[in-house]
Amino acid sequence: MHKTDKPNRLHFYESLIAGIGALIGLSFIGLIAQSAQTMMLIAPFGASAVLLFSAPNAAFSHPWNIFGGYLISTVIGSLVLVYTDGGWLPIGLGLGLTIMLMHWLRVIHPPAGANFLIVTQGHLTFYLLAPLFLGLITLIIVAMSVERLRRKFLHDS
DSSP states (O other): TTTTTHHHHHHHHHHHHHHHHHHHHHHHHHHHHHEEEEEEEHHHHHHHHHHHHHTTTTTSSSSSHHHHHHHHHHHHHHHHHHOOOHHHHHHHHHHHHHHHHHHTTTOOHHHHHHHHHHHHSSSOOOOGGHHHHHHHHHHHHHHHHHHHIIIIIOOOO
């Protein structure tokens, strides 16, 4: 066996686990959304899944960053949507404020910036905070479980 076989095989298994984790996480969110008859699968969840399952130790992947980033982007986006005409200037100011607050509070999560844009386009408002955070909790629980299994089976052996 060549010296590079084991690292390549390990990388393959980590990649496989990342893909399966994302499949399970987003499938659970889809099942919950279907049973609740509400929208919970939003595009930024795909980007969050990439971070959670492919870079679980990155600062952007920490649960507090995810919750904080989505909370800030949803609240600021909803305020822009409700209290402005939704033009380019309020959206630009709102996104700038969202990024500033995430940075200041140390909860930077890049997909939350995309969430802000979805909110300001009228797709999410305050009434969808509960489904949004239920989806995030689901994704984070699955990611933490997958990471625990990944460490146990791939790095403890």
